Amino acid sequence: MSRAAMQIRSLTLLGIATLSAFAIPTPAHAGEPTPNREARAWFQDARLGLFVHWGVYSLLEKGEWVMEHDRLPISEYAKLPPRFTASKFDAQAWVALAKAAGARYLTVTAKHHDGFCMFDSALTDYDVVDSTPFHTDPIKALAEACRQQDVKLFLYYSLLDWHHPDYDPRGKTGHFAGRQLKGTWKHYVAYYQGQVRELCTRYGAIGGIWFDGEWDRPGADWDLAGTYRMIHELQPHALVANNHHAAPLPGEDFQIFEQDLPGENKAGFNKARIQPGLPLETCLTINSSWGYNAADENYKSVSDLVHALARASGRGANLLLNVGPLPDGSISATSVTRLRELGQWLTAHEESIRGTHAGPIPEKPWGVSTARGPVDHPTAIYLHVFHPGPDTPIVLDRNTPWQPRLLGRSVLLETRATKSGAEIVIPDDIRDPIDTVIMLEPKPAANR
Numbered sequence: 363m364s365r366a367a368m369q370i371r372s373l374t375l376l377g378i379a380t381l382s383a384f385a386i387p388t389p390a391h392a393g394e395p396t397p398n399r400e401a402r403a404w405f406q407d408a409r410l411g412l413f414v415h416w417g418v419y420s421l422l423e424k425g426e427w428v429m430e431h432d433r434l435p436i437s438e439y440a441k442l443p444p445r446f447t448a449s450k451f452d453a454q455a456w457v458a459l460a461k462a463a464g465a466r467y468l469t470v471t472a473k474h475h476d477g478f479c480m481f482d483s484a485l486t487d488y489d490v491v492d493s494t495p496f497h498t499d500p501i502k503a504l505a506e507a508c509r510q511q512d513v514k515l516f517l518y519y520s521l522l523d524w525h526h527p528d529y530d531p532r533g534k535t536g537h538f539a540g541r542q543l544k545g546t547w548k549h550y551v552a553y554y555q556g557q558v559r560e561l562c563t564r565y566g567a568i569g570g571i572w573f574d575g576e577w578d579r580p581g582a583d584w585d586l587a588g589t590y591r592m593i594h595e596l597q598p599h600a601l602v603a604n605n606h607h608a609a610p611l612p613g614e615d616f617q618i619f620e621q622d623l624p625g626e627n628k629a630g631f632n633k634a635r636i637q638p639g640l641p642l643e644t645c646l647t648i649n650s651s652w653g654y655n656a657a658d659e660n661y662k663s664v665s666d667l668v669h670a671l672a673r674a675s676g677r678g679a680n681l682l683l684n685v686g687p688l689p690d691g692s693i694s695a696t697s698v699t700r701l702r703e704l705g706q707w708l709t710a711h712e713e714s715i716r717g718t719h720a721g722p723i724p725e726k727p728w729g730v731s732t733a734r735g736p737v738d739h740p741t742a743i744y745l746h747v748f749h750p751g752p753d754t755p756i757v758l759d760r761n762t763p764w765q766p767r768l769l770g771r772s773v774l775l776e777t778r779a780t781k782s783g784a785e786i787v788i789p790d791d792i793r794d795p796i797d798t799v800i801m802l803e804p805k806p807a808a809n810r
Contacts, residue, residue, distance in 0.1 A: 401570075401599045402615055406641040407717045408466035409675055410708065411516070412701070413645055413684035414456065415471050415652040418442040418478050418494070420689040426653030429476050429524055435540035436525055439476065443493040451496075451691025453503035457511045459693065463701035464708035467569050468508060469516040469682060472501055472561055474653075475535070475575055477525030482564075485556050488525060500691075505565040514569030516601075517561050519554075521584060522575025526550055533578035551585055558589060562596040570601035570615065577606050577631075586611060603643070607631045616641040616680075624677045642679035646670055648697055654686040661696050664703040665748075665796045671704070671715060672746040672797060676730030678720035707796060714744035714769055714799045721745075728754035729797070743802040744769065750788050750798060757783040758802075768792055769799040 415426050421442050422428045429439050460468045473479045479489035481501040486492075491499050501517065508515040523529045524536040528545030558571065571593055576584060590602050590613030601615035610617050617640045621629040624642045636642065648667070651658045662670070667683065674681040683704075685697045708715060714732055721731025721743055729748040735741030743764065745756060757780065758764065766775040766786050777784035788798060 398594070398599075398601070398615060401601050402641050405467075405569075405601060405616060405680065406678075406719075408514075409680050409715050409718075410463070410465045410671060411467040411469055411643075411680060411682040412460040412463060412465040413469045413518075413652075413682045414687065415474070415518075415654075415684060416500075416687045416691070417471060417474050417476065417480055417653065418446045418490075419474070419476060420654040420687065421445055423654055423656035423689070425651045425655045425658075426471075426474050426476075426686075428653075429539065430535055433538035435538065437540060439525075439539075443478065443488075443490075444495065446490070446494040446496055446689065448494075448496040448498070448500070448689070448691040450688075451498070451500060451503075453500065453507040454510075456504065456687075456693070457507040457513050459698060459701055460513055461511055462705045463683070464705040464712075465513070465683070467514040467516055468504065469518055469572050470501065470504055471518040471520075473519050473523075473557065475520045475522045475524055475578075477520075477523040479557070481561065483557055483560055485553060485560070501561075501565060505568070509566065515565070516569045516572050517565075518572045518574060519558060519561065520575040521554060521573055522578040523550070523554070526553065528553060533582075535578055547582065551583070555585070555589055555592065559592060559596065562593055562600070568597055568600050570597075570603065572618075573602070573604040573606075576604060577608075580606070580608070587613060590614065605645075607634060609634045610637045610640055614640070616643055619644045619679070621646060623673055624679050642677065643682050644670075644674045644679050645682040645684060647684045648700060651686055652684055654688055659696075661700060664700055664707065667700060667704045668707050668796050669746075669748055671708070672732070672748075673725065673730050675715050675718055675732045676721055676725060676746065711769060711797070711799050714746065714801070718744065726754070728756055741804070745786075745800040745802065747788065747793075747798040747800060748796075750793060755780070755782075756786045756788075756800075758786065759783050763805050764802040765805045766800050766802055769801045775800065 419426050419428050457468060472481050477488060479486060482491040482499040483489045491497055505515050524539045527542050528550035530543040530545050530547060593600055593602055602613060603616045603618050604614055605618045605620055617637050619632050622632040623644055624636050627633060648662060649658045650660045671681045685693055687693050718732040718734050719737060721733045723731035728750060729746045732744045733740040760783050767773060768775060776787045778787050
């Protein structure tokens, strides 16, 4: 047995035979052009992004699906753009908040299912510049702010459109919009591809395009292959992903899981298996809503957010955490506080999150693990202990070549001999109320 195999095998947990039995994720970015390999590697190391759902629907304060849920026809929904002033929108402040949270990238809704464009499009007047008193392209402002603050900009684009007459025939949604279906599907495909071209050519280098809504007409000819090829030609370093809840298609650079960790399906629609070789991303709301919902005060605590980030990292995935700004463009005080608190924790524990991969230990009652270095021969393993206690012991093999210490401290933690092995002792005075991060590092050869 090789030294690497022995090292992995020697770390055992209560009830687990050997680490060699764990599913080790396949390294990402195999077989792709060099720009995509580099971009995918950067993305995978980033681990945290900020998602922003903002549009004219925010005026109704009931979330981004209000047009569908309240059965608002286009004639009524068209009354919203003239009221959209966005008097407190500040692109620099949005990006600064993303950085304060520890996010390396910002994903913003350029067009949602309502069909209203939050960018200046030459292909329609149904956009924020031509149809609102705001008369400003927020994507342009955000692109500039992201360049200045070294944050990558990703653009969300909904393939679904409840407004466009060429979205014909209707799919699973949009039956109450009163849309006149007088066009042809191929014209709609040309329209959306034209807008994607605009997003790829008007705002400088972008991090990628984040698609949604294909699930409304999953059997339609969207010409996704042609769309992905165009994006990669226009923006060689941009990544493409599609929230279609199915197995990734050729040309997609990372796999999305909505409101779920990879491999889970609590939301009910994440049925696709994890695709080996692709980076992973979990998108999650900071409360219970994507777009601004005034009635939604169900904000996750900072502990919830830290655990979500660590759990995602423990499965080799990024966390894309969403906020829904108010109609005026400001972000709620609670969201700001939570994001800053998350950023403070991440700053202190960055080594255990950023640039790591899924740990060799699957999620346990006490928490999760991440690791650094080669997958089959890690140089360090990090245990994110959310719930330490006598009922959730952390036990190493008696002859383990690893030694535990609290992350950020040089003092080693003691281990206690038990029938199961060597249990890590975590003194009460060093336990973190959110996440006690224990680093396992190789013992000096003389101590093995």
